[in-house]
Amino acid sequence: MQGNIKPGYTRTLDLKHGCIEMSHGAGGRAMSQLIQQLFLPAFDNAFLRPMNDQACFSCTAGRMVISTDSHVITPLFFPGGDIGSLSVHGTVNDIAMSGAKPYYLAASFILEEGLPLADLKRIVDSMAQTSREIKIPIITGDTKVVEKGSGDGVFITTTGVGMVPDGVLISADQAQPGDKILLSGTIGDHGIAVMSMRENLTFHADVVSDTAALHELVACMIATTPNIHVLRDPTRGGLAAALNEIAQQSSIGMMLYEREIPICETVRAACEFLGLDPLYVANEGKLVAICAPEHAETLLQVMRTHPLGTNATIIGEIIEDAHCFVQMQTLFGGNRIVDWLSGEQLPRIC
Amino acid sequence: MKYIDEFRTGEIAQKIADKIIVAIDPNRNYRFMEFCGGHTHAIARFGITDLLPDNVRMIHGPGCPVCVLPIGRMANAIQLAQLPQLILCCYADVLRIPTQNGMSLSKAKAQGADVRMIYSSQNAIEIAQQNPQRQVVFFAIGFETTTPPTAIAVKQAQHLGLKNFSVFCNHVLTPSAISHILQSPEIRQLGSVAIDGFIGPAHVSVVIGSQPYEYFAEEFQKPVVIAGFEPLDVMQAILMLIRQVNTKRATVENEYTRAVLPQGNTKAQSLVAEVFELHRTFEWRGLGVVPYSALKIKSQFADFDAEQRFQIVTPSIADNKACECGAILRGIKQPQDCKIFGTVCTPDNPIGSCMVSSEGACAAHYRYGRLRRDCVAMLE
Numbered sequence: 001m002q003g004n005i006k007p008g009y010t011r012t013l014d015l016k017h018g019c020i021e022m023s024h025g026a027g028g029r030a031m032s033q034l035i036q037q038l039f040l041p042a043f044d045n046a047f048l049r050p051m052n053d054q055a056c057f058s059c060t061a062g063r064m065v066i067s068t069d070s071h072v073i074t075p076l077f078f079p080g081g082d083i084g085s086l087s088v089h090g091t092v093n094d095i096a097m098s099g100a101k102p103y104y105l106a107a108s109f110i111l112e113e114g115l116p117l118a119d120l121k122r123i124v125d126s127m128a129q130t131s132r133e134i135k136i137p138i139i140t141g142d143t144k145v146v147e148k149g150s151g152d153g154v155f156i157t158t159t160g161v162g163m164v165p166d167g168v169l170i171s172a173d174q175a176q177p178g179d180k181i182l183l184s185g186t187i188g189d190h191g192i193a194v195m196s197m198r199e200n201l202t203f204h205a206d207v208v209s210d211t212a213a214l215h216e217l218v219a220c221m222i223a224t225t226p227n228i229h230v231l232r233d234p235t236r237g238g239l240a241a242a243l244n245e246i247a248q249q250s251s252i253g254m255m256l257y258e259r260e261i262p263i264c265e266t267v268r269a270a271c272e273f274l275g276l277d278p279l280y281v282a283n284e285g286k287l288v289a290i291c292a293p294e295h296a297e298t299l300l301q302v303m304r305t306h307p308l309g310t311n312a313t314i315i316g317e318i319i320e321d322a323h324c325f326v327q328m329q330t331l332f333g334g335n336r337i338v339d340w341l342s343g344e345q346l347p348r349i350c
Numbered sequence: 351m352k353y354i355d356e357f358r359t360g361e362i363a364q365k366i367a368d369k370i371i372v373a374i375d376p377n378r379n380y381r382f383m384e385f386c387g388g389h390t391h392a393i394a395r396f397g398i399t400d401l402l403p404d405n406v407r408m409i410h411g412p413g414c415p416v417c418v419l420p421i422g423r424m425a426n427a428i429q430l431a432q433l434p435q436l437i438l439c440c441y442a443d444v445l446r447i448p449t450q451n452g453m454s455l456s457k458a459k460a461q462g463a464d465v466r467m468i469y470s471s472q473n474a475i476e477i478a479q480q481n482p483q484r485q486v487v488f489f490a491i492g493f494e495t496t497t498p499p500t501a502i503a504v505k506q507a508q509h510l511g512l513k514n515f516s517v518f519c520n521h522v523l524t525p526s527a528i529s530h531i532l533q534s535p536e537i538r539q540l541g542s543v544a545i546d547g548f549i550g551p552a553h554v555s556v557v558i559g560s561q562p563y564e565y566f567a568e569e570f571q572k573p574v575v576i577a578g579f580e581p582l583d584v585m586q587a588i589l590m591l592i593r594q595v596n597t598k599r600a601t602v603e604n605e606y607t608r609a610v611l612p613q614g615n616t617k618a619q620s621l622v623a624e625v626f627e628l629h630r631t632f633e634w635r636g637l638g639v640v641p642y643s644a645l646k647i648k649s650q651f652a653d654f655d656a657e658q659r660f661q662i663v664t665p666s667i668a669d670n671k672a673c674e675c676g677a678i679l680r681g682i683k684q685p686q687d688c689k690i691f692g693t694v695c696t697p698d699n700p701i702g703s704c705m706v707s708s709e710g711a712c713a714a715h716y717r718y719g720r721l722r723r724d725c726v727a728m729l730e
Contacts, residue, residue, distance in 0.1 A: 265351065268351055269351055272351065272354060274469075277395075330360075330395075330396050330397045331358060331359075331360055331396075332358060332359075332360050332363050332396040332397060332398070332401075332581050333360040333363050333364055333367075333397070333400070333401060334396055334397015334398055334399070334400035334401055335397045335400055336394065336395060336396070336397045336717075336718040337717060337718050339697075339716070339717045339718075340698075342696070342697030342698045
């Protein structure tokens with residue numbers, strides 16, 4: 001009998017029916033197995049293979065950018081993406097909004113006890129595929145497990161580093177009166193795609209999340225217009241929140257033209273019956289660019305030639321305003337303020 | 351969007367605006383109250399005031415269900431939500447309504463209460479079915495628009511024999527509120543608030559029809575034009591009101607003919623009549639106690655009445671002293687007349703109920719209309 005015992009033998013992870021258990025985060029053999037059988041093969045690269053607690057890489061002299069972003073979303077899988085692809089795009093975009101070229105990512109997972117391993121594998125595979133497609137490897141990471149009820153399946157924090165090309169100074173405090181405001185495409189797609197999947201909402205919206213990595217679009221934009229003043233991806237709080245942040249940081253006002261803001265028909269309809277304003281609905285693959293008026297037309301044409309900017313438009317301009325109001329000329333011919341979002345955006349009763 | 355975009359066209363709005371300019375008598379003022387929060391929201395969101403001449407002024411009325419809910423009833427709802435094992439289901443609008451000490455349902459939720467935001471009364475029934483061991487209360491609010499769905503939920507609960515479902519009923523009635531405003535001393539005797547006519551509710555009128563407004567038009571000699579919630583509806587209704595005022599007519603006209611019938615939706619009305627009866631008195635935030643202005647659940651459905659099941663007693667709690675919501679809801683003051691508007695009281699930290707829902711006069715004005723000259727000067 002003794003002869004049948006295989007030293008070091010562990011049963012393979014049951015990726016079909018298994019679940020995350022507390023032992024997967026306890027530092028023992030189960031954790032090592034999870035990393036060896038699930039994370040490593042998916043993310044495989046030369047930085048990860050030595051299995052150190054850190055990754056070592058060389059870099060050139062210059063201005064470096066670091067950004068970190070935590071991703072929590074319900075449901076974990078939604079039309080057009082999942083928390084895995086979102087967690088890669090999110091941090092890559094935050095780095096790209098400085099004009100930088102992103103190089104590497106680190107990923108940290110907080111897993112809830114009971115999370116099906118099949119779901120985790122699907123998420124990790126999606127992250128790995130996304131990172132390979134955009135050629136930005138995940139070079140170090142960490143996992144922790146929390147007790148059932150202390151998490152929402154999985155939370156993913158990604159951190160990225162990148163380098164800003166010489167001569168580029170893009171920052172939210174650089175907008176100046178007279179500048180034009182450009183938007184790379186339709187707004188609200190991500191928020192509505194996610195909302196259509198929520199359990200107590202039974203509407204079927206034919207819309208997919210716009211989650212995408214914007215660094216290549218940014219690289220094209222900078223190649224022709226290196227002196228862009230501001231870049232921002234309007235994620236949580238939507239376009240309205242992003243523009244209000246810029247207005248505050250640059251101490252300027254804005255005048256938007258409602259007729260120029262692209263919104264897809266399904267998103268408009270969904271917002272209409274849910275009582276939401278698309279200006280406040282989240283995006284994950286769009287950017288706002290602000291540049292001097294003489295560069296706006298060139299920049300717009302460059303954006304439109306990139307697949308992620310085909311619907312780009314000039315949506316407004318920067319004006320002087322001590323109150324930092326973001327105003328909008330409505331389709332109807334009146335004026336309104338596009339204010340900060342107060343609390344969460346909640347549907348209206350009437 | 352078909353049937354929406356047609357009613358939001360800027361070119362047609364300009365044509366109506368031109369007609370309004372031709373129609374007005376420059377030697378007088380026109381003051382119209384839009385009763386409904388839906389209209390307040392549309393006026394603010396589309397910037398309708400910018401298209402009106404200076405002597406045509408819109409007064410925001412009390413038709414925002416969130417704004418008129420008294421603090422005592424909110425306090426009741428919060429107490430219910432804090433009962434162990436109870437699930438309180440509510441529409442999103444009520445989550446942020448402030449009560450005493452800044453407490454709200456969303457704060458109660460953060461402290462551990464099980465408060466669920468629902469989109470329809472059906473969701474509350476489903477939650478009750480999924481949680482047979484727990485009491486589920488639907489915190490029902492709103493005017494005649496949201497009453498029929500509550501009636502359906504009660505009937506469904508009875509049909510399903512649900513033992514753990516009840517409704518905390520706070521449904522209120524539009525006609526009683528309009529009467530109350532018209533009978534208030536400021537308008538009737540003192541003449542300090544001149545209201546020349548009303549824009550009648552859209553969705554409410556789909557249910558109750560246009561007939562209930564004929565009494566006001568005749569008794570108080572005020573024109574009423576029922577209008578849809580789209581901005582062109584509102585513009586057209588204003589033009590119709592101006593024409594009535596100019597010709598000294600006071601009748602009920604229906605601009606919203608694509609949805610409102612004189613008799614309304616009789617099926618919905620009979621459902622409501624089957625499940626609810628009139629409350630003798632009900633307190634409205636801002637208006638005070640208004641007789642026969644709210645509904646309660648009939649005794650034959652008492653098993654589903656949360657007020658009986660949990661023996662709810664409603665305290666009378668006064669508004670914050672500095673808050674002018676009451677006067678604003680009656681059309682006596684404008685949001686910018688309130689000392690705390692935009693300073694202590696903002697949509698992020700609402701003190702009064704008018705600052706909570708985007709249909710509330712103060713929130714709508716803060717969000718969309720703050721840059722108007724008078725208001726900017728005040729904030730400086």
